Amino acid sequence: MSQEAGPPRGYSKDALEMLARSNVSIGDRIMVHTRDSEMSGTLMPRYESADKKHIVIKLDSGYNIGIKISKIESIYKAGLHPYNESSTKVPHIAVGGIKGSLEPKLEKLQRPSLVEEDNLSLPKIALISTGGTIASKIDYRTGGVKSSLSAVELYETVPELAEYARIEPEVLMNEYSENLNPHHWGLIARRIFEKLNSEEYRGVIISHGTDTMHYSASALSFALQNLPIPVVLVGAQRSSDRPSSDAALNLIGATLFAVKSNFTGVYVAMHAGTSDDIIACHIGTRVRKNHTSRRDAFESIDTKPVAIVKGKNVIVQDSWSGREETQKIPESDIKHSRFLIKPDFDSKAALLKFYPGFDPGLISYVVSSGHRAIVLEGTGLGHVSRDCFPEIRKAMDAGLLVFMTSQCIWGRTGMTVYDTGRDLLDIGVIPLYDMLPETALVKVMWVLANSTSLEVAKSLMQKNIAHEISPVSPII
Amino acid sequence: MSQEAGPPRGYSKDALEMLARSNVSIGDRIMVHTRDSEMSGTLMPRYESADKKHIVIKLDSGYNIGIKISKIESIYKAGLHPYNESSTKVPHIAVGGIKGSLEPKLEKLQRPSLVEEDNLSLPKIALISTGGTIASKIDYRTGGVKSSLSAVELYETVPELAEYARIEPEVLMNEYSENLNPHHWGLIARRIFEKLNSEEYRGVIISHGTDTMHYSASALSFALQNLPIPVVLVGAQRSSDRPSSDAALNLIGATLFAVKSNFTGVYVAMHAGTSDDIIACHIGTRVRKNHTSRRDAFESIDTKPVAIVKGKNVIVQDSWSGREETQKIPESDIKHSRFLIKPDFDSKAALLKFYPGFDPGLISYVVSSGHRAIVLEGTGLGHVSRDCFPEIRKAMDAGLLVFMTSQCIWGRTGMTVYDTGRDLLDIGVIPLYDMLPETALVKVMWVLANSTSLEVAKSLMQKNIAHEISPVSPII
Numbered sequence A, B: 001m002s003q004e005a006g007p008p009r010g011y012s013k014d015a016l017e018m019l020a021r022s023n024v025s026i027g028d029r030i031m032v033h034t035r036d037s038e039m040s041g042t043l044m045p046r047y048e049s050a051d052k053k054h055i056v057i058k059l060d061s062g063y064n065i066g067i068k069i070s071k072i073e074s075i076y077k078a079g080l081h082p083y084n085e086s087s088t089k090v091p092h093i094a095v096g097g098i099k100g101s102l103e104p105k106l107e108k109l110q111r112p113s114l115v116e117e118d119n120l121s122l123p124k125i126a127l128i129s130t131g132g133t134i135a136s137k138i139d140y141r142t143g144g145v146k147s148s149l150s151a152v153e154l155y156e157t158v159p160e161l162a163e164y165a166r167i168e169p170e171v172l173m174n175e176y177s178e179n180l181n182p183h184h185w186g187l188i189a190r191r192i193f194e195k196l197n198s199e200e201y202r203g204v205i206i207s208h209g210t211d212t213m214h215y216s217a218s219a220l221s222f223a224l225q226n227l228p229i230p231v232v233l234v235g236a237q238r239s240s241d242r243p244s245s246d247a248a249l250n251l252i253g254a255t256l257f258a259v260k261s262n263f264t265g266v267y268v269a270m271h272a273g274t275s276d277d278i279i280a281c282h283i284g285t286r287v288r289k290n291h292t293s294r295r296d297a298f299e300s301i302d303t304k305p306v307a308i309v310k311g312k313n314v315i316v317q318d319s320w321s322g323r324e325e326t327q328k329i330p331e332s333d334i335k336h337s338r339f340l341i342k343p344d345f346d347s348k349a350a351l352l353k354f355y356p357g358f359d360p361g362l363i364s365y366v367v368s369s370g371h372r373a374i375v376l377e378g379t380g381l382g383h384v385s386r387d388c389f390p391e392i393r394k395a396m397d398a399g400l401l402v403f404m405t406s407q408c409i410w411g412r413t414g415m416t417v418y419d420t421g422r423d424l425l426d427i428g429v430i431p432l433y434d435m436l437p438e439t440a441l442v443k444v445m446w447v448l449a450n451s452t453s454l455e456v457a458k459s460l461m462q463k464n465i466a467h468e469i470s471p472v473s474p475i476i
Helices: A013-022 A151-157 A159-163 A182-198 A213-223 A247-260 A318-327 A331-336 A361-368 A386-397 A419-427 A437-449 A454-461 B013-022 B104-109 B151-157 B159-163 B182-198 B213-223 B247-260 B318-327 B331-336 B361-368 B386-397 B419-427 B437-449 B454-461
Strands: A029-034 A038-043 A054-058 A064-068 A072-077 A124-129 A136-138 A145-147 A166-171 A203-207 A230-234 A265-271 A278-283 A287-289 A298-300 A307-310 A313-316 A349-353 A373-378 A401-406 B029-034 B038-043 B054-058 B064-068 B072-077 B124-129 B136-138 B145-147 B166-171 B203-207 B230-234 B265-271 B278-283 B287-289 B298-300 B307-310 B313-316 B349-353 B373-378 B401-406
Touching: A013 A054, A013 A072, A029 A054, A029 A064, A124 A182, A124 A247, A159 A166, A159 A247, A182 A203, A182 A213, A203 A247, A213 A230, A213 A265, A213 A287, A213 A437, A230 A247, A247 A265, A247 A278, A247 A307, A247 A313, A265 A298, A278 A298, A349 A361, A349 A437, A349 B349, A361 A386, A361 B361, A373 A437, A386 A401, A386 A419, A401 A437, A401 A454, A437 A454, B013 B054, B013 B072, B029 B054, B029 B064, B124 B182, B124 B247, B159 B166, B159 B247, B182 B203, B182 B213, B203 B247, B213 B230, B213 B265, B213 B287, B213 B437, B230 B247, B247 B265, B247 B278, B247 B307, B247 B313, B265 B298, B278 B298, B349 B361, B349 B437, B361 B386, B373 B437, B386 B401, B386 B419, B401 B437, B401 B454, B437 B454
Parallel strands: A124 A166, A124 A203, A203 A230, A230 A265, A349 A373, A373 A401, B124 B166, B124 B203, B203 B230, B230 B265, B349 B373, B373 B401
Antiparallel strands: A029 A038, A029 A072, A038 A054, A054 A064, A136 A145, A265 A278, A278 A307, A287 A298, A307 A313, B029 B038, B029 B072, B038 B054, B054 B064, B136 B145, B265 B278, B278 B307, B287 B298, B307 B313
8 A cells, every 4th residue: 555645634624724725745744833832743634523623743752633723823844944945934834845955864854655666675564454442533423432444544644654564454344342252363363364375474463452452362372373473463542533542652563563573473562651652562362451441451461571662672571581491482493383273263161250149050051051161260269169069060060161260360370279279170170370361261262163072172271372371380 | 365375385296395495485585596597586386287397486577487496406585695694505495584674675575465454555456257368277188278277376376466456356257268258248247346336446357368358348348337447357378377478467467557547447458569568458449359379469459558557657658648538538427427237238249251252141141040230341441242232131121230340450431432332321231430340249239238229229339438439530
C-alpha cells in the first residue's frame, strides 16, 4: 500500500478551508501556532463522524492531539520557519514545501516516506487486523467506541512505521475481542501460516482487541509450532482517533520488536508504564490484562517482559537471558524444526473459579453438558472445599480431565503442602504449576483437539510447550 | 490466659536434657553459641511430632530458626555474658537467672512478661482462631501441613504480644479457609458481636487461613456495621512452627495496628514485602491474595494499605487521608451510629468467570438451580460475548440479578464505552464499578439475605457500604 499526499481526508468546512489555504496535506509535518503555544507534529486524517472544530496532529511522543481551529493563529509545514524568506507569516496560511537544499538539514523533521520503491530494502511485516479498540473510532453520535478502522486506515494513521518496515496490512476480521472464540483463534493461526508459507516476512503483527488478547496470544503460541519469526499481538486501550490513543506507540513498538530483535514465537506488545515512551514485549502465554483501562494494563506474570522498546531501541531484558538455556529456542533448532500449524481447538473445556459457597452442581453441569475437561481456578496453592470432592470424583469417573490452577494469579500450585491438596491429587486432579488459568484453559482446548487419548492430553498439559510452565523447582 | 515459665514443652530426649541442664525455659531470652555462630532469641515450644535434634528460637527479626543440638556449644540466658562471675562456660550448660541489679540494663533483652496483674493497664484484644496455616504445624509423618494449633498455643509462641496488649485467645473453629463458607462468616460475625457486647476490647484479631481470608474480610465488613473498633484478620503463608514462618510478625503487626491506630472497621494485616520487617494493613473489601506462596501475597487493589507497621510504629498511609473525607467514619459518627450485626448470607449467588468459548449453558444452570443472583467476571471494562446475551436475558426474566465485574482485577467497569457494554446495560446487567469480583460475590450473598426486595438489593449493591466502591469519577 502506498499513500499519496492527498487532500486532508475527513476534514470539512472550516478545517478543510484552513488546511487548503495552508497548503498542507495528510501526513505532512506541520507546526501549529495558537495564542498560547506552538506544536509540531504530523497532520492526521479524520473520520467522517469527527467534529468539525479541530484538526488532529500526532506529536513526537506518539500522542495525537486535537487543536481547536478557532485558536489557531498559523500553520506551517515543519522546517520552514515563518520568518524564512520562503515563508510569510499570515494567519491560517502556511507556505511552501520542503525542497532543494533545505532537505538534508530537515531530515529529522520530514514526514517519513511510505512504502515506495526505495524501501524495498526494509524488512517486510504482515499486519493482520482482527478488530478491537486499536481499530476503533469514537462514534460521535452515541459517544461510544465502534470497531471500524481497517488495517489500511491504521497504517495511514501511523506513517512512522514506514521508516522501519514495509508493512502489508490486511483485514482478516473485525470483532471486539470479547466475541472471539476458539474458532477465530484457528482462523488467525491459519492466515499466519498461509502468509508465512507464501512469502518471506520478518514478522507478523496482529492488531487485536485487548479484552481477550492474552487468550489469543496463548492460542497462537500453541497452534503455531516452531515459528521462524515473531508474531506480535498489539492492541490499544484508547481508540486510534482519540488524542490520548496508545495505538500508534504500541504499533511502532511491535514493529521495532519484530524488526530489530531475534525473538521467535508469540508476543504481546503494549505500554510498559503510564508514561508514553516504553513498550513492553511479553511472552504470549505469560501475559495478562490486569487493568480495565490503563494503557499499561498488560503485565507479564511470574516473569519479566522479554524486551522493552524505548525510542528506536529494543532492549532485551535480563529475565530472558536467565530463561534462555531452557526456554529460548536455539537458532540451530529454528532452522531444523519444521514450522507446523495445529490450529484446532476443542471448546468443550470449562474454566470454573472456586469461591466460598461454590455450588458443586456447576461441576455436574459441566460433566453432563458434554465437556471433556475442567480447569479449576482454586484458592491459594490449588484448593477447593471438600464438598466439591464428590463431584470432582464423578467428573473423573465420567472420563473428564480435571486440572488445578490458582486464582492468586501469581505463584505456582503446590498441592502436596496441605491435606486439601493431597486429597485432590489422590482423587486425580492434575496440578498445572505456574500456568495462568487463562493460558491453561486455552491449552486444554488445544490439547483436546490434538491428542489421540486422554493419557496423551494429560501428559501434554503437564509438559512445557510455549513457556507456559516455568522451569523452576516447585515451591514447598 | 497466663503462662508460667515451665518445662521446655514439646522437647524430648537430648534437647530436653540439654535445656534442663542449662536451666532455661520456654519463653526465655537465650543466647546460643555453635561452632560457627552466636544467636540470641526467645526459646520456642515445640510440638510432639517435631524432630528431636533441634531447638527452635525466635530471632528479633520475627523468624524462627532451628538449631541442631549436636552443633550447640553452649546456651545462656540472655544478658548473662558467659564470662560474668555469675556464669561459667560449660558446653551445654547455661547458668543463672536475670535478677537484681542487672535488670534495668537488660530491659531490652528480657523476655517480655505475659499477661500478669501489672498488665491490666494494657489494652485488651480478643484473638479468635478459625484455623489455617497460622494455626498449623508440619506433620512430620507426611511432610504436609495440618491445621491444629490453638489460639492458646499461638499466643505462647509469640510472647512479645504481651508487651502491647492483654490478649484473650479462643478457638472458635479449626478449618482451612478453603472449607469456610457463608455459614462460617455468620458464625465469626456473631462471635465478634457477642464479645464486643459483653466486654470492652480495643480490637479483635481473627487468625484465619489465607486462601479465602479476603472473602471473609469482605463478609465481616458487611456483617458488622458501625464497628467501634478494628477487626483485623491475620494469617500466615508458612506454618507457625517452621523457621521461616511469617505468623509471628503478622500477629504482632495486627496487634500494634489494633492498639496504636484509630481505625475502625475490618482489615487484613499481612507482610508488605519479602523483607521481614513491614506489615501492611489492608481495607477488608479491597484486598486480594495475589500470590500462592509469598509472604507478601496480599495486596490492596486500586488503593494503598491504610497503614503499615514497621518495628513498633504504625504509620498511616497517605492514601487513606486522600480517602478520608468520603470514606473514613468520623469519630462523631462512630459514637452515634449503633453497632449492628447483620450476619446472614444467602449462598444462592454464583460467580461466573467469562472466557472465550464460555458455555452460556453455565448461566442457564445457575438460573435453573435456584440461584438468585449472578456475578459475572467479564473481560476488560465489563464484557461478555454476544452469544451470552440470550441466556442473560432469560436470567433477568427469571428474576435473577446479574452484576458485572472485571477479571482484570484492577480498574473499574466502564460499560458505556463500547457497544458490548451498552448492550449489556440495555439488557439490565448492573455494573459494580471497581468492586473486586470476590467482594462483589460476598456482598451479593449478604445483600440477598438482608433485602426486602430485588429493587432494594440492586440499589444496595451499587451503593458504597464498606469502601468496596471507590468514590472516584467513572473512567471514560
